[in-house]
Amino acid sequence: MFAAIVPTPFGALGIRTGGAVVTELVYLPASYGEKAPVDPIAEQAAFQVEHYCRDPDFAFDLPLAQLGSPFQRKVWDAISAIPRGEVRTYGEVAKFVGSMPRAVGQACGANYFPLVIPCHRVTGAQGLGGFAGSDDRNGFTLDVKRWLLAHEGHREYAWQQTTLL
16 A cells, blocks of 8 residues: 555655655554555655654655646645745635635645645634644644644744644
8 A cells, every 4th residue: 555654753654656756645643653665766755754854944856646637736836835934825825826715725635745745834814724634623634734834933833843742
């Protein structure tokens, strides 16, 4: 199922590969055990994920599968341009790409490459918003989002990072 599973401070990250590209990154609970990379692309992805977890300024450079609709890729490009330590609301991204906030949220939820395409940097107008298809305030994925934002220096979530480690 996964070409590698990398332990992280927020749980684990499953890496799927196909041929010479990463096909998906999946947030997993810490209960998933580590799995050594089974191919060079998974090894490269695992190394880069580990590096990002140590250094939030690390820039990913992975070969990614060309997935998603043209609209999703447009949203993902806009999200990728959000600087580390900053967030944009679904509405702000929607205005930028000429769409509606709900459509942006759906594109975020369909992101195959979290961390690389940092959809955690997109929040609701009144707070954190959903993440990875979940809006459960106490859910695992929102804890991941809080950790990632704090790791990247977003001040509003920095206090929460210490409770998640």
